[in-house]
Amino acid sequence: MEKKSVPFEKTVFVCTNTREGKVACANPGRGGAEVCHALKGAVKEAGLKHKIRVARSGCLDRCAEGPNLFVYPSGEWYSHVAPEDVPELLRKLS
Numbered sequence: 867m868e869k870k871s872v873p874f875e876k877t878v879f880v881c882t883n884t885r886e887g888k889v890a891c892a893n894p895g896r897g898g899a900e901v902c903h904a905l906k907g908a909v910k911e912a913g914l915k916h917k918i919r920v921a922r923s924g925c926l927d928r929c930a931e932g933p934n935l936f937v938y939p940s941g942e943w944y945s946h947v948a949p950e951d952v953p954e955l956l957r958k959l960s
């Protein structure tokens with residue numbers, strides 16, 4: 867095991883969990899996967915990949931409020947996120 871510092875200024879964990887028969891951020895029509903994909907693309911396009919890591923997350927235990935994401939290390943939490951929120955989100959992150 868090798869201990870290191872986190873190699874990114876910020877990591878955004880986007881819930882992309884799906885569940886059959888129960889509410890989940892990335893179930894069809896909810897938008898979690900689309901948010902994650904759009905945010906990854908926006909970070910790349912802005913040339914911020916070395917600073918901001920967008921990671922897919924499992925369930926964050928706030929399923930009914932999803933799609934959810936949170937930012938490490940600041941602890942900012944966003945709920946009811948839609949793909950069209952990505953430009954504003956990127957401004958807040960950068």
Ligand code: FES
Binds near residue numbers: 881891928933
């Ligand atoms: S499925 Fe996203 S918070 Fe539970």
